[in-house]
Each structure stands twice: as structure tokens, then as C-alpha cells.
Amino acid sequence: MLNDTLPKYFDPRKYANNELAFEGNMPLNQFEELCAILASDEGNAFIHLDFRVDEDRRYIATGSLTANVQVVCQRCMGAVDHDLEVDLALGFVYDEDHAKNLPNNYDPVVMTDGEVILADMVEQEIILALPIVAYHEESGCNPTAQKYASSTDDAADDEKPNPFSILAQLKAK
Numbered sequence: 001m002l003n004d005t006l007p008k009y010f011d012p013r014k015y016a017n018n019e020l021a022f023e024g025n026m027p028l029n030q031f032e033e034l035c036a037i038l039a040s041d042e043g044n045a046f047i048h049l050d051f052r053v054d055e056d057r058r059y060i061a062t063g064s065l066t067a068n069v070q071v072v073c074q075r076c077m078g079a080v081d082h083d084l085e086v087d088l089a090l091g092f093v094y095d096e097d098h099a100k101n102l103p104n105n106y107d108p109v110v111m112t113d114g115e116v117i118l119a120d121m122v123e124q125e126i127i128l129a130l131p132i133v134a135y136h137e138e139s140g141c142n143p144t145a146q147k148y149a150s151s152t153d154d155a156a157d158d159e160k161p162n163p164f165s166i167l168a169q170l171k172a173k
């Protein structure tokens, strides 16, 4: 059975025992930690997960996570479009010790009181899937324009002394 309304929290054991599935869009702007890394908080992530109990009685889910994100170009600091497509194979565990016992093909997701906060899980999966460094294609990268813009900004801040602080210095004498 496919649920097209995403739950806020879910109990993976219930979903796995009943072989449930869910899918839906999640706005990126709800992921604070992620948005601090990205160049823009616009867009959605789309997640689909099929739950089941595997042959070793593990609670698992397989599916996919896709998103179009704007990462920061490390050459010009501008935004670079990045299509993210992740195949998910998740193993739900009670604690870090159980996580160590999972076969390598599963990403461990630790439950809290038997539940998982969907947004936290999706955010971590997206962060793990981001490129470590991103650059524009040579033709689309414009480091000089950006450097010029930021150096004039800096000059305005650094070189013009604050008139009030000068006044304060004069008064102090």
C-alpha cells in the first residue's frame, strides 16, 4: 500500500511489518543544516521508500531520493545546479551498536523511542550525497566578476572609518 502523504514521524517496524510504502515532496527550506551549506533554499526533495522485513528479520526500506539543489561553486562562490539522485537502502536500528552489525549495503538509521523523524533522516541523506567540492563548468564560471563585487564591498567596509568612532576618539582626548 502506497501512502502519498508523508508522515512527520514513523515507526519503521510498523511500516516494515505491513510492507507499507510512502512517497512525496519535502521543501528544502525546512532543512536548516542543509540550507546553511547550499547556495539557495529553494526547491524540493522527493522521496520514495518501500518498507519490508528482510530474511534476517531486519526492518529495512529501499527507495530513492531526488532533489535539485544549488551548491556553492568553490571557484567563484556562485550557485551551481546539482541534480541529486540517491538510491536508498536503509536499515533501522535501535542504537549505534546495532548499526555496526548491519551489512554494508544498508545505511543505518537509528530510531528514537521506536520512531524516526522523517525530515531529519532525509536531511542527513541529502547532506551525505552532496558533492564534497563543486565547480561550474569553465564556461559558466565567472570568478573575476564575483571577486570584483566582493572586493568593492570590502573596501567600503574597511577603508571608510566610521565617523562616530572618530568623534568618540576626539571626545576622549
Ligand SMILES: [Zn+2]
Binding pocket: 073, 074, 075, 076, 077, 078, 135, 136, 140, 141, 142, 143
Ligand atoms: Zn563558478
